[in-house]
Amino acid sequence: NAGVTQTPKFRVLKTGQSMTLLCAQDMNHEYMYWYRQDPGMGLRLIHYSVGEGTTAKGEVPDGYNVSRLKKQNFLLGLESAAPSQTSVYFCASTPGQGSHNEQFFGPGTRLTVL
Amino acid sequence: GENVEQHPSTLSVQEGDSAVIKCTYSDSASNYFPWYKQELGKRPQLIIDIRSNVGEKKDQRIAVTLNKTAKHFSLHITETQPEDSAVYFCAATLEGGSYIPTFGRGTSLIVHP
Numbered sequence: 001n002a003g004v005t006q007t008p009k010f011r012v013l014k015t016g017q018s019m020t021l022l023c024a025q026d027m028n029h030e031y032m033y034w035y036r037q038d039p040g041m042g043l044r045l046i047h048y049s050v051g052e053g054t055t056a057k058g059e060v061p062d063g064y065n066v067s068r069l070k071k072q073n074f075l076l077g078l079e080s081a082a083p084s085q086t087s088v089y090f091c092a093s094t095p096g097q098g099s100h101n102e103q104f105f106g107p108g109t110r111l112t113v114l
Numbered sequence: 115g116e117n118v119e120q121h122p123s124t125l126s127v128q129e130g131d132s133a134v135i136k137c138t139y140s141d142s143a144s145n146y147f148p149w150y151k152q153e154l155g156k157r158p159q160l161i162i163d164i165r166s167n168v169g170e171k172k173d174q175r176i177a178v179t180l181n182k183t184a185k186h187f188s189l190h191i192t193e194t195q196p197e198d199s200a201v202y203f204c205a206a207t208l209e210g211g212s213y214i215p216t217f218g219r220g221t222s223l224i225v226h227p
Contacts, residue, residue, distance in 0.1 A: 031213050040123070042203060042219035043158070050213075058214075090157065096213050102148055103205075103215060105157040 001026050006091050006106035013081045013113045021076040021109050023091030030096035032074040033058075033103070034066060036087040043090065049074055050096065081113045116141040118206050120218025128226050133194050135221045137204035138186040144206040147180060147187050148215070152201045161202075162189070165209075194225045 004025045013019055023032065030051050035043040045058030049068040063085060065077045074093075078085060091106040117140040127133050139147075145166040150158035164171045164178045164187065171178050175194075180187040191198055201222050205215040 033214075040219065042120075043217045045214065048214060094213060101146060101207065101209050101213055102160040102163060103150070103158070105159070107157050 003027065004091055004093055004104050004106040006089075006109050008109060009107065010110050011112070013078075013111065015082060015113060017081050018077070018079050019081065019111075020078075021089055021091075021111075023074045023076070023093075023106055024072055025074075025093040025104070026072060027093060027095075027104065028071070029093035029104070030071075031094045032068065033092045033094075034064070034074065034076045035090045035092065036060065036085075037090060037108075038087050046076065046089075081111075083113045085111065086113045087111060116144060116206055116208075116216040118204060118216045118218045120204050120221060122221060123219065124222045124224070126224045126226065127194050129194060129196060131194055133191045133198070133223055133225075135189045135202055135204070135223070136186060137188070137206075137218050138184075139206040139216070140185065141206065141208070142182075142185065143211070144208055144216075146207040146209040147178070148205050148207070149178060149189050150203045150205070152203065152220075154200070158203060191223075194223075196225050196227050199223060199225045 033048040034046040047066040052071040089109045092103040120137045148163035151161045152158040177190045201220045204218040207215040
């Protein structure tokens with residue numbers, strides 16, 4: 001099993017450009033999440049999904065959109081990138097049932113917006 | 115919503131000493147409390163967790179304690195080693211409910227050889 005994977009690993013954008021981050025998991029997990037990590041701020045939830053075809057806003061959703069067309073994939077989009085979106089982005093998944101609900105994280109995407 | 119406070123933000127110890135990181139939560143309904151370790155440049159990974167029906171759990175040099183009445187839980191690392199140096203995050207979650215964890219802001223543990 002590959003677990004949770006993310007593409008790309010690094011990206012540099014100019015202000016106003018758009019991009020999509022892809023997260024994929026092969027564990028048949030129902031729940032998927034996008035976080036951003038900034039120094040001293042911990043992990044802040046951007047958007048999440050409780051199953052295929054569903055999405056919901058987290059703590060810091062402004063400037064981001066998401067889609068979950070397939071259960072194994074969760075896409076995070078930036079329509080018009082801003083320097084404030086410079087961050088490390090982590091995707092995570094969890095079964096969402098039973099008693100084993102640790103978060104499985106992807107390797108992260110380091111995004112710089114100039 | 116849930117609020118998780120984590121202290122200290124930075125902890126510096128000598129190799130072989132013990133380290134304790136504390137977290138408090140606000141929502142008494144939370145019932146699952148994982149701890150994640152994040153090494154520099156890596157992803158967070160679960161190191162230990164505890165559920166609300168248990169007061170203490172131990173795994174070799176690490177242990178977690180939970181006080182439901184006071185709504186706080188702690189990570190204890192004994193006989194620290196340089197490879198324990200990392201950022202540690204606590205979280206509080208409602209299993210069987212939202213499954214949305216609320217994370218603490220993290221503790222940077224530095225173990226000096």
